[in-house]
Amino acid sequence: MPFLFQRQNGATPKVFNPGTIQQMISRRCRALAEIHPGFRGLKFTPHDFRRIFTTELVNSGLPIHIGAALLGHLSVQTTRGYVAVFDEDVVRHYQAHLQQRRQIRPTHEYRDATTQEWDEFEDHFDRRKVELGSCGRPYGTPCQHEHACVRCPMLHVNPKMLPRLAELEADLLDRRDRAEAEGWIGEIEGIDLTLTFLRAKRDEAQRRAQRPAVHLGIPARHRPKDSK
Incomplete structure (x- = not known):
């Protein structure tokens, strides 16, 4: 059998x-x-x-x-x-990747970041912070989904915002009841799609909350040698 x-x-x-x-x-x-x-x-x-x-x-x-x-x-x-994904595996593979990239990169490309470059770098990650968590879009790219965050695959929901997801779900269900009563078929389809994304992100956030966070560290800021 x-x-x-x-x-x-x-x-x-x-x-x-x-x-x-x-x-x-x-x-x-x-x-x-x-x-x-x-x-x-x-x-x-x-x-x-x-x-x-x-x-x-x-x-x-x-x-x-x-x-x-x-x-x-x-x-x-x-x-x-x-x-x-086991945390130690993530750290080990990440460090191995960095080591490999450093070996093949020309040494003259290693230099201290300018003040302007660091400001742009920090500004990008500040712009990735949204109500429900943070956006995982690539560095240097703008939001391409018109800030439809609940539906966006790039959104990483902060587990602390799970109560907010519950509020959004309740509001969507109320809107769906109204749409069903009024016969707004297109509205129902849109709400159902949003509910599907919302519940998937809620499940993902709950799984992340059960896993211990791993601190990979943040690179120290190196100012240009001529700066004071």
């Missing part, structure tokens, strides 16, 4: 009951906690291993759209929610 967990019951193959799998995992967790006290109190579900499997595949270099096909997801965004 096309099932990972199955056993032979006489001459008939049978699929493990989910409750049986959960009990087996719980027993293993208790045994592990006896050897490694740090695991004491932790609980795992069969679905957690599906997430671990996906994370290992993607972090090992498998394109995420292939991972989505293996998991049976219709959307790559669903698979992104399964993938846990």
Whole structure:
């Protein structure tokens, strides 16, 4: 049978009951906690291993759209929610990338930033701050989505603004009720699309709130040598 967990019951193959799998995992967790006290109190579900499997595949270099096909997801965004990027891996790969770039970059290009360049740099990131969080658009580019932030894929919602998302959702639902009563079909379609984006961003923000933040550091400002 096309099932990972199955056993032979006489001459008939049978699929493990989910409750049986959960009990087996719980027993293993208790045994592990006896050897490694740090695991004491932790609980795992069969679905957690599906997430671990996906994370290992993607972090090992498998394109995420292939991972989505293996998991049976219709959307790559669903698979992104399964993938846990470990903080130490992020830092290590980032540092390795910087080291590689520094080796191939001409040494004469390394110079101190001018005051004007630093002001432009800081101004760009100040402009990326919006009510719900921050915009992830590339450096030096303006907003291309007319500040429709809830729908914008570049918006990274600050977990502190989750209550604000709840307020926006309630307002959208009120507007939808009015549109439905008035027969505004086009308005209903637009509101439904906005609700879809809003709920996806809420789920993403909740996942980010559960992961510890990693401080990668901010480059120190080097003023020109002739400045005072």
